[in-house]
Amino acid sequence: MAASYDSQPGSAHAVYVALRHRFSDGEYAPGQRLTETALATDLGVSRTPVREALGRLLAEGLVIPAARGVAVAALSPSEAQHLFVLRADLEALAAELAATRQARGQLAPAEVDALDSAVDQVEAAVEARDARASARANLALHRAIGAAAGNPFLEDALHRVWDRIAVTTVANLDDPHWAGAITEQHRAIVAGIRAGQPETARQAAKAHIEAAGRAYKPAT
Template identity: 60%
Template sequence: MRAEPDASAGSADMVYEALRRKFSNGELAPAERLTEAALAEELGVSRTPIREAIGRLRADGLVVGAAKGVAVATLSGDEVRQLYVLRARLEGLAAELAAQRQSRGELAPKEVRLIREAAESVAAAPTPRAAAMANLALHRAIGRSAGNPMLLDALGRVWDRIAVSTVSNLSDSAWMQVVEQQHDEVISAIEDGRPEVARAAAEQHIDAALEQYLRTH
């Protein structure tokens, strides 16, 4: 008799996105071990889509092989610097494109409002992890407003790899004040339709975030 298809068949994409969210949200610590059995139980699927999703995460550089499974990749100091350099340029471009769209009247008022509301959520977050999640939502909102899906995809891959550093940075109350000010500078430049100013402010913000991270690690 032909077996019923596994209820999890075709769910590798769902598993992959669920695991990517864990990285984006800073839920996974560097070197933390992940096993197929534990992930299958947590997500309520068979091991097959887990195995496929883990293969994609390895290709993304988010996990590496470990005894009896995989582990969250640990970044060296040089890798962190390289990722932040890339992030600064990508986020600068995103802010510039968003401001260009605003100057041409192409950015919907709702998009601008969502960016401002996201910044307010960062400032009001009760914990560093909540602040990191709100911070990612803000940067995603700016990325979407750039109107370039390829750019947003590239940014997503960078954000996932450095999410842990964001949680660490936002644990510092003094740095949080700097973040709020710098967010306002980026958003104001977008609202005013000033592409060059938006790019510079976004790049300076990410460069400063790298300096903050390196000071504490």
């Protein structure tokens, strides 16, 4: 079967996915200007799919119009506050649902073990003082918990929230005080899921995101 247009290398969708990965990996800084020409050269594609991909990113609020291109959007303090309120409830629900599925025997042992492994990877990156690796591992853990919840609509909402926050996650995980605190909080969430205790997992996740919101430093 032939690949669809969206899945072809060099398509607008492929470029969009590549750029989204760069955002989540912290490769772009808040306020950084991006041009069609530079991105097309970097990605080895024409300017047309880049233009279409940037249009999608504009619609999603990840970039904003700028001179001769776009700039990576930065959250204002009030926007960050609103987003973390939403994120706390979404992630609390995800942890609760994951723990509920565990209690019902709906999570495979490998899925739960993968959560512990993801926590270990965050801890290793933090101990190595590698903020970018820490951000990637941290996002991978939260995505794994979102997937374990088994609710695709919740997972989609979480991805949208994570993407808006991702561009400044690297800078925040470069703070040794906050970076050192997250491992214990992560382990508390996963312990609640593993034990099949929905309320424990919910409270641990909510407390973690609320703490993240207090530690969050919007770009200046």
